[in-house]
Amino acid sequence: MKIKKEVTIYDLAKELNYSPSTISRALNNHKSISKKTVKLIKEAAEEMGYRPNNLAAGLRSNKSNTIGVLISRINRPFVSSLISGIENTARKAGYNVLISQSNDKYQSEINNSNALYDSRISGLIVSLSMETIDMGHFEKFMENGIPIVFVDRVPSNFNSYKVVIDNYTAGYSATKHLIEQGCKRIAHFAGAKHRNVYLERKKGYLDALREHGLPIEDKLVVNFKTLSFDEGTKATEKLLKMTNPPDGIFAANDTTGVSAIMCAKKLGVKVPDQLAVIGFNDDPISSIVQPSLSTVSHPASKMGAISAKRILEHSAQSYDADLSEITVLGTEIIARGSSLRTVKS
Amino acid sequence: MKIKKEVTIYDLAKELNYSPSTISRALNNHKSISKKTVKLIKEAAEEMGYRPNNLAAGLRSNKSNTIGVLISRINRPFVSSLISGIENTARKAGYNVLISQSNDKYQSEINNSNALYDSRISGLIVSLSMETIDMGHFEKFMENGIPIVFVDRVPSNFNSYKVVIDNYTAGYSATKHLIEQGCKRIAHFAGAKHRNVYLERKKGYLDALREHGLPIEDKLVVNFKTLSFDEGTKATEKLLKMTNPPDGIFAANDTTGVSAIMCAKKLGVKVPDQLAVIGFNDDPISSIVQPSLSTVSHPASKMGAISAKRILEHSAQSYDADLSEITVLGTEIIARGSSLRTVKS
DNA sequence: ATAGTTAACGGAATCGATTGCGTAAATTAA
DNA sequence: TTAATTTACGCAATCGATTCCGTTAACTAT
Numbered sequence: 001m002k003i004k005k006e007v008t009i010y011d012l013a014k015e016l017n018y019s020p021s022t023i024s025r026a027l028n029n030h031k032s033i034s035k036k037t038v039k040l041i042k043e044a045a046e047e048m049g050y051r052p053n054n055l056a057a058g059l060r061s062n063k064s065n066t067i068g069v070l071i072s073r074i075n076r077p078f079v080s081s082l083i084s085g086i087e088n089t090a091r092k093a094g095y096n097v098l099i100s101q102s103n104d105k106y107q108s109e110i111n112n113s114n115a116l117y118d119s120r121i122s123g124l125i126v127s128l129s130m131e132t133i134d135m136g137h138f139e140k141f142m143e144n145g146i147p148i149v150f151v152d153r154v155p156s157n158f159n160s161y162k163v164v165i166d167n168y169t170a171g172y173s174a175t176k177h178l179i180e181q182g183c184k185r186i187a188h189f190a191g192a193k194h195r196n197v198y199l200e201r202k203k204g205y206l207d208a209l210r211e212h213g214l215p216i217e218d219k220l221v222v223n224f225k226t227l228s229f230d231e232g233t234k235a236t237e238k239l240l241k242m243t244n245p246p247d248g249i250f251a252a253n254d255t256t257g258v259s260a261i262m263c264a265k266k267l268g269v270k271v272p273d274q275l276a277v278i279g280f281n282d283d284p285i286s287s288i289v290q291p292s293l294s295t296v297s298h299p300a301s302k303m304g305a306i307s308a309k310r311i312l313e314h315s316a317q318s319y320d321a322d323l324s325e326i327t328v329l330g331t332e333i334i335a336r337g338s339s340l341r342t343v344k345s
Numbered sequence: 346m347k348i349k350k351e352v353t354i355y356d357l358a359k360e361l362n363y364s365p366s367t368i369s370r371a372l373n374n375h376k377s378i379s380k381k382t383v384k385l386i387k388e389a390a391e392e393m394g395y396r397p398n399n400l401a402a403g404l405r406s407n408k409s410n411t412i413g414v415l416i417s418r419i420n421r422p423f424v425s426s427l428i429s430g431i432e433n434t435a436r437k438a439g440y441n442v443l444i445s446q447s448n449d450k451y452q453s454e455i456n457n458s459n460a461l462y463d464s465r466i467s468g469l470i471v472s473l474s475m476e477t478i479d480m481g482h483f484e485k486f487m488e489n490g491i492p493i494v495f496v497d498r499v500p501s502n503f504n505s506y507k508v509v510i511d512n513y514t515a516g517y518s519a520t521k522h523l524i525e526q527g528c529k530r531i532a533h534f535a536g537a538k539h540r541n542v543y544l545e546r547k548k549g550y551l552d553a554l555r556e557h558g559l560p561i562e563d564k565l566v567v568n569f570k571t572l573s574f575d576e577g578t579k580a581t582e583k584l585l586k587m588t589n590p591p592d593g594i595f596a597a598n599d600t601t602g603v604s605a606i607m608c609a610k611k612l613g614v615k616v617p618d619q620l621a622v623i624g625f626n627d628d629p630i631s632s633i634v635q636p637s638l639s640t641v642s643h644p645a646s647k648m649g650a651i652s653a654k655r656i657l658e659h660s661a662q663s664y665d666a667d668l669s670e671i672t673v674l675g676t677e678i679i680a681r682g683s684s685l686r687t688v689k690s
Numbered sequence: 691a692t693a694g695t696t697a698a699c700g701g702a703a704t705c706g707a708t709t710g711c712g713t714a715a716a717t718t719a720a
Numbered sequence: 721t722t723a724a725t726t727t728a729c730g731c732a733a734t735c736g737a738t739t740c741c742g743t744t745a746a747c748t749a750t
Contacts, residue, residue: 006489008736019700024738032698049485054464055409056736059400059705066443066464073429075646080425084418087446091457096443096464098411101432112436119399119411119441140394144351258633288603288630301420353706364730369708377728401706404735 007050016044027052054096058120066096067311068116070126072104072153077283078300079127082151085304086125093312095122106131113137121146123311125304128153130192130226147314147323149307153195161310162326163303167197170296170331171204174250174278177294177333179212181276181341183248187220187239189256191227201252201280220246224256232256236263240275247275248339254279254286257293261338276339291337299329352395361389372397399441403465411441412656413461415471417449417498422628423645424472427496430649431470438657440467451476458482466491468656470649473498475537475571492659492668494652498540506655507671508648512542515641515676516549519595519623522639522678524557526621526686528593532565532584534601536572546597546625565591569601577601581608585620592620593684599624599631602638606683621684636682644674 009023016023018041026033026041033041044050058064067090071079087097098119100112109129116124117140124141126148135158141148142160149161178186188205191198202221209216219242222235232251236259239246251257257279264275271277271291278294279286286293306327354368361368363386371378371386378386389395403409412435416424432442443464445457454474461469462485469486471493480503486493487505494506523531533550536543547566554561564587567580577596581604584591596602602624609620616622616636624631624640631638651672 006736010736020737021701021739022699024736025699028738034698037698051459051485052463053404053736055400055404056705057738059398059404059707060736060738062705064400074419074432075422075425075429077420080420083444084420084446087419087444088448091445091460094460096460097445098441099428099432099444100436100442101429103433114396115436115439115441118397140396262633285629285633288607288633290635351706355706365707366709366731367729369706370729373708379728382728398706401735402708404737405706405708407735 006053007045007048008053009050012041012045012048012050015048016041062120063315064096064120064122065094066098066119066121067308068119068121068124069097069099070109070112070116070124071099071101072127072129073101074099078152078281078298081300082127082304082307085301086308087304088301089305089308089312093308095308095312102129104130106133110137113141117141117146122315123147123149125149125151125307125311127151128155128195130195133194142323147311149310151303151307153197156196159324161307161314161323163307163310163329164196164326165298165303165329165331167200168204168207170280171201171250172208173204173331173333174201174280174296175205175208176212177335178248178250178276178278178339179208179214181248181272181339183246183276184214185217185220185244185246186214186248186250187222187246189227189232189235189249189251189253189260190221190223191252192225193223198252201250205250224252227253227256229255229259232259233263236260237267240264240267240269245269245275249275249277251277251279254281254283254293254295257295257338258285258289261289261291261293272337272339272341276341278333278339282334286334287336289338294336294339295334297332297334299331303329351398352390352393353398354395357386357390357393357395360393361386407465408660409441409465409467410439411443411464411466412653413464413466413469414442414444415454415457415461415469416444416446417472417474418446419444423497423626423643426645427472427649427652430646431653432649433646434650434653434657438653440653440657447474449475451478455482458486462486462491467660468492468494470494470496470652470656472496473500473540475540478539487668492656494655496648496652498542501541504669506652506659506668508652508655508674509541509671510643510648510674510676512545513549513552515625516546516595517553518549518676518678519546519625519641520550520553521557522680523593523595523621523623523684524553524559526593526617526684528591528621529559530562530565530589530591531559531593531595532567532591534572534577534580534594534596534598534605535566535568536597537570538568543597546595550595569597572598572601574600574604577604578608581605582612585609585612585614590614590620594620594622596622596624599626599628599638599640602640602683603630603634606634606636606638617682617684617686621686623678623684627679631679632681634683639681639684640679642677642679644676648674 009020012023013020026038090097102109151163154162190202249260260277264271280296281298282295286295354365357368358365371383435442447454496508499507535547605622624638626643627640631640
């Protein structure tokens with residue numbers, strides 16, 4: 001296989017009897033080059049198969065036009081939609097997207113953040129790993145003026161762009177919804193305490209109970225490690241076999257919400273009449289399970305688009321931007337069969 | 346915000362009284378630098394916060410250590426698992442992953458392939474868009490020695506690495522499975538004819554019917570445009586309202602398979618006894634729907650890992666590699682409630 | 691007609707690594 | 721002890737753009 005030599009602006013310069021500077025300017029629509037020349041050069045570039053070298057351009061101009069994404073794992077509905085939103089808006093602006101998954105491991109997050117840094121990304125979009133507490137590995141980005149947008153799973157002790165939903169209100173509303181359906185003893189499937197999303201959903205749950213005069217029982221709050229299906233099944237079994245089982249569950253994600261429904265059905269517990277369930281995220285499985293799982297909408301793609309836009313805006317302006325801008329998106333309760341009771345008990 | 350000047354190998358050279366070449370070699374574990382010096386330099390680099398500049402290194406060495414991925418859309422279970430597999434193996438080898446989604450549009454695929462090319466990726470992994478027929482936009486990669494791995498949705502008229510499953514056998518086995526369950530009139534939900542995956546599944550379906558002496562009816566083969574849930578629902582409705590409805594459906598993906606189950610239930614058609622259904626992919630929804638959807642396993646993550654490995658191997662060897670290597674992975678029929686009949690009719 | 695602008699382009703340094711070639715010192719072989 | 725290697729590094733070109741400063745010619749204003 002013969003490997004062709006690539007066409008550079010020097011080749012174009014020689015061919016057209018212009019200097020490389022003029023070629024470069026023409027290709028970038030610099031105003032000091034006449035329209036005629038620009039047209040001529042662009043046509044020749046096209047014809048000769050010229051393709052810019054981003055490595056060279058990035059090295060010199062110190063702009064890679066690349067957004068780095070640091071997430072836990074890609075193959076989950078929320079995350080893949082998030083990335084889809086990022087990629088679509090980045091692409092429209094001519095930016096590339098570099099991805100890396102930490103698999104929820106702290107050390108991987110550090111390594112990956114370094115790898116992305118080494119590629120001199122224009123900005124970083126991060127959803128923290130489950131384990132991450134220390135933020136030291138993000139400081140070099142700030143020091144070098146590379147904007148970071150934390151999305152969904154954000155830190156509380158680090159000042160930077162953030163794009164989140166109102167997890168507290170969502171948790172409150174989800175719980176309130178169950179209360180309105182007549183639930184008196186509502187359990188909660190909670191995630192890692194140090195991750196804002198789970199902490200706030202739990203706070204919303206607790207406050208909703210309090211404000212509606214319902215008792216808070218420690219035994220009804222299950223702390224999950226990974227919020228997996230199996231973990232959800234076990235927790236549900238344990239709850240339903242209590243002498244005084246709950247009549248409602250607010251699960252911090254849809255996976256465990258669905259597991260609760262399926263487990264309850266297997267145990268002969270009627271959903272929603274004996275046990276009402278609401279999840280979180282609006283994953284595809286939530287509308288497939290029978291009865292379909294009530295849930296909280298999570299604008300994943302939109303959050304991705306906004307995050308990317310923050311980076312693009314930041315790159316566009318040379319002056320010092322306000323790095324502490326926080327975007328809070330609203331959510332909606334999606335009431336489905338798993339919680340809508342015909343006769344309220 | 347003060348922006349720090351980045352530390353380069355020149356800074357290290359000055360600080361340690363070595364030449365930049367020695368610094369570079371030491372950092373890359375070049376054998377001609379003594380162990381002592383390597384250790385000294387690496388420690389100083391660490392301490393001074395040195396981070397390599399991939400743009401500079403890539404420009405000079407003509408290796409970006411980056412894999413480009415070109416897929417239709419990320420937020421689908423198969424694709425996100427595929428990318429997850431790619432990313433994990435690429436990362437282990439110190440490679441970055443650039444992603445781009447065509448949204449199944451031909452022109453976007455062209456634009457994205459150019460964008461990836463401009464970043465001088467070390468290799469490209471492609472799952473073709475629904476629309477793509479012409480392969481011209483991939484030629485410049487071949488001409489410049491950049492390996493392409495086509496995965497899942499591959500071209501028939503382009504010679505390059507390919508990683509696929511045996512769609513024909515999978516289609517044959519899925520259909521045979523329905524036949525073994527007693528189905529006599531089996532419908533097929535088929536995808537775009539020019540995409541290998543759908544074409545071959547259909548071929549397998551047709552041959553299975555033929556070899557088992559079942560008639561082939563045009564009306565039972567539904568050609569889908571996007572294989573979406575709504576499309577599946579409509580098709581199922583139409584089929585079930587025929588005077589002589591099918592007693593089995595082999596759907597080319599799980600989404601339409603699930604839609605068939607749900608539609609049948611709504612119309613009062615018993616699954617699997619009156620209508621047995623099998624899908625394709627083993628998406629999460631397939632094990633959630635009731636009855637759970639029989640399907641064909643699709644080793645998405647493994648295919649991603651293998652694809653990435655092809656690129657890594659190709660980059661490692663300087664000699665001309667055999668570009669036409671095709672990897673065919675096996676699949677398994679996952680028999681679940683939607684097709685397993687207690688009493689075979 | 692002359693000075694002052696503007697338009698259109700060229701020269702050359704620069705970004706931060708990598709690497710072929712050269713060389714002095716240290717080590718080994720004979 | 722001397723020649724032959726080997727070890728451990730330095731020099732300087734190079735990758736392919738971008739961009740700060742000119743410079744020339746055409747044009748405009750007075």
